[in-house]
Amino acid sequence: MIKALLEIFIALLMLINPQIPDALDLGKIPHGKEINLEEDFELVWCDEFNGTELDRSKWGFSWWITERKGGYWHEDMVSVKDGNLVIRAEYLDEPLENYYADKFPDMNMPEYKPGWYTGKVTTRGLHEFLYGYFEVRCILPAATGMWSAFWMMNEGVYNVDGSGKDGTEVDVFESFNYKDHWWGNDCVTTGIHFDGYNEGHQGDTIGNAFIKNNPYEEYNTYGVEWNKDEYIFYLNGVEMGRLSTGGVSQNPEYLLLSCEFAGENGVQFSDRHGTGEIDKTPEENWPAEFKIDYVRCYQYKDLIEK
Ligand SMILES: [Ca+2]
Numbered sequence: 001m002i003k004a005l006l007e008i009f010i011a012l013l014m015l016i017n018p019q020i021p022d023a024l025d026l027g028k029i030p031h032g033k034e035i036n037l038e039e040d041f042e043l044v045w046c047d048e049f050n051g052t053e054l055d056r057s058k059w060g061f062s063w064w065i066t067e068r069k070g071g072y073w074h075e076d077m078v079s080v081k082d083g084n085l086v087i088r089a090e091y092l093d094e095p096l097e098n099y100y101a102d103k104f105p106d107m108n109m110p111e112y113k114p115g116w117y118t119g120k121v122t123t124r125g126l127h128e129f130l131y132g133y134f135e136v137r138c139i140l141p142a143a144t145g146m147w148s149a150f151w152m153m154n155e156g157v158y159n160v161d162g163s164g165k166d167g168t169e170v171d172v173f174e175s176f177n178y179k180d181h182w183w184g185n186d187c188v189t190t191g192i193h194f195d196g197y198n199e200g201h202q203g204d205t206i207g208n209a210f211i212k213n214n215p216y217e218e219y220n221t222y223g224v225e226w227n228k229d230e231y232i233f234y235l236n237g238v239e240m241g242r243l244s245t246g247g248v249s250q251n252p253e254y255l256l257l258s259c260e261f262a263g264e265n266g267v268q269f270s271d272r273h274g275t276g277e278i279d280k281t282p283e284e285n286w287p288a289e290f291k292i293d294y295v296r297c298y299q300y301k302d303l304i305e306k
């Protein structure tokens with residue numbers, strides 16, 4: 001009921017001035033153009049996650065990373081079942097085993113300890129893409145303090161030159177809103193980052209976009225169309241907004257699907273807004289699961305050489 005009223009309220013605001021919801025940092029319901037996949041694009045790569053284990057010809061784990069912000073990434077937290085890639089997240093009193101520490105002693109990987117565990121998969125080193133449309137269909141993890149995302153990267157992201165053309169982190173969606181906003185949590189954020197993450201860092205966002213169903217229980221698709229001029233972000237095939245700040249990446253990028261917890265050095269210390277510990281209740285929310293039905297990558301028909 002509150003959500004319905006809020007939608008009407010935001011729709012009225014947008015009638016008066018489309019910029020108002022952004023200015024107030026309220027979410028907006030996408031009302032943009034619809035993507036025409038059949039007409040404009042051709043499927044060039046996908047994973048439907050129909051098997052019983054992760055297809056290692058398509059995805060890797062970046063095994064040299066153990067700590068990630070307030071928790072740990074571990075490949076045992078990733079599985080494929082019932083047509084989904086599942087990235088689990090939960091607190092473990094017993095640390096998981098590091099399968100790589102002995103093989104690569106020079107890597108100085110931080111040790112796994114009791115803490116919050118979850119996972120990440122990436123096509124880094126296996127598949128990179130330049131332009132097209134990239135879509136994930138998924139159910140978001142329903143637990144406070146979680147941060148799930150579908151994103152793209154390349155090494156050029158770290159190159160500080162005043163431009164995003166050499167490489168840009170493209171966050172197709174980020175979900176960190178579960179029970180985190182007074183006006184509702186059924187929304188995701190999209191945005192871009194370039195010129196590294198320290199001095200010189202630049203970024204932009206289209207803000208939050210509302211989802212009409214419950215994204216923690218139902219599937220939705222989140223996508224980005226990427227060409228040499230702009231990124232166009234879609235929710236269920238409807239445009240959420242577009243960005244071109246700093247210039248659009250002109251270099252191939254790899255895909256990532258990840259979950260993480262706020263914090264540092266493997267120790268969780270707060271949720272995104274610094275309001276305290278992760279809420280471990282209700283118990284049925286844990287372990288939380290990020291369920292991904294598919295990832296599909298399309299290329300513009302115009303750019304495919306016949
Ligand atoms: Ca740059």
Ligand SMILES: [Ca+2]
Pocket residue numbers: 048049050083084292293294
């Ligand atoms: Ca599937």
